[in-house]
Amino acid sequence: MPMLEQLETPALLLDEARMDRNIERMRNRVRRLGVSFRPHVKTNKCMDVARRMMETPEGPITVSTLLEAEYFAARGVKDILYAVCIAPNKLDHVAALQDKGVRLSLLVDNVETARLLAAWAKVRGCRADVLVEVDSDGHRSGVKPDSAALLEIGRYLEGAGVPVKGVLTHAGSSYDCRSVEAIRAMAEQERAGAVHAAGRLREAGIECPVVSVGSTPTALFAENLAGVTELRAGVFVFFDLVMAGLGACRLDDIALSVLATVIGHRPDKGWTLLDAGWMAMSRDRGTASQPVDQRYGLVCDLDGHPIDDLLLLEANQEHGIMGHRSRKIEGALHLPVGTQVRILPNHACATAAQYGQHKVLGPGREVVATWQRISGW
Structure with missing residues (x-):
């Protein structure tokens, strides 16, 4: 050697011992919080790393590109969440992955996309597992937990024969926190927003079995995930200076x-x-x-x-x-x-x-x- x-x-260096220690730390957190784990693989984009993060050889995982989905599917991963709201020009790629046996879950956060997705599913005669993205912190995309749009999207999809699998949120604003206490508060805000959104959909007769939350900071400092079914996180596997600046890791964890x-x-x-x-x-x-x-x-x-x-x-x-x-x-x-x-x-x-x-x-x-x-x- x-x-x-x-x-x-x-050259890009990866310290294997530090990586394994980081993975074990997150696994312990997930066990304590009592939820399933859907690791995000966008940080590593590497099967050798991802297989150490996954709960089973078939997943589940979270991806940020369909190329990632394709790469991991070719290596036996079947349960994949594409965590970016779907663009219509990607739907044929989605169908190709489904034809290979991939259970690919998609995101929507507006009725316009919901209509395009439902029309595509009807024409193709295929199933679309869909989650509604919820904005729990004003960071980027998603609908507010209390918004009329949430129910509008859910009702449209259900009426069009596309079951709503659940809701998903990402507390990206946790990266702007300046203390561990602030991250804990953001983790609770993230949890509460997602659980509230799921509750509203259920009250409207929409089953909504999945409540998915996650970011590396909130995953590490959440104290309670009542009502949440799965946790997502990705950068924890390597960590970086931003995470160290937040207090999520030490320099010698990177x-x-x-x-x-x-x-x-x-x-x-x-x-x-x-x-x-x-x-x-x-x-x-x-x-x-x-x-x-x-x-x-x-x-x-x-x-x-x-x-x-x-x-x-x-x-x-x-x-x-x-x-x-x-x-x-x-x-x-x-x-x-x-x-x-x-x-x-x-x-x-x-x-x-x-x-x-x-x-x-x-x-x-x-x-x-x-x-x-x-x-x-």
Whole structure:
């Protein structure tokens, strides 16, 4: 097996022991909360990772693209939730997946889409498992739990012969919380909104067996999931600097990093140049609004320990500019050309999406495997 120092850079590194520890932590949470677990695989996009997260070889899982659904279905996963409101131009792709035996659940959050979906199901003569997306926090899509639109969508689908499988919500605003107490409150808001929406549908005669909630922060800090049937979360498998900034993990829980090499210096600016820019790290600046701004990534040594408060201060396409958090020039640490460093990402999903494979780290600095991952739609 090669050692870390032998890899060509930039490379996406995955610390297997940290990943397994993160998965076990989430499993313990799910057991304590007494719900089923539908892990989101959009962060890892990799069968070698996903099989460790799933409850059975057939799932369930959550995906964010139909390509993900196709990839995992080809590897035996049958119970898949596509957690983005369906676009009409994707329905033929949905049918192709169903023809392969995939139980693919879809989302809607408006009557217009419900009508198009029902018409398609009637013409194709196929079943559509549908959940109504509920907006529990004003973060993005979905209908309000108390809205007339919720019942309008439910009644239309049921009347058109498309059973409403349940409701789904995602507390994306948990990423904006500034304390654990705020995340706990958001988790309760998420739960209450979804349960209330399901209750309204049931009162209207719509069965609504599934109540699905989830985000990594709320999953980790929810105290009660009464009325919820399933929990979804994804980034927990790797964690990242945003999650650390929220208090959802420690720095040494972050399993994903980018290996980069020093290629030059600008002593007049206090810079060290790396061969990893935004094409290696992404442009995500998710920590910019947090109390500690990590710029484009936190720089660590090859064992994963932060170095002298060094950050990836700026990112060009292929050049990364490393320097001290304070941007000091005098006394700045300039590592020799050829030195390798590991950079912890702001957003694991966005950084991992830049790569076609994970280089898996075992004990010490040994690279024990290469796991392929997918990208695209």
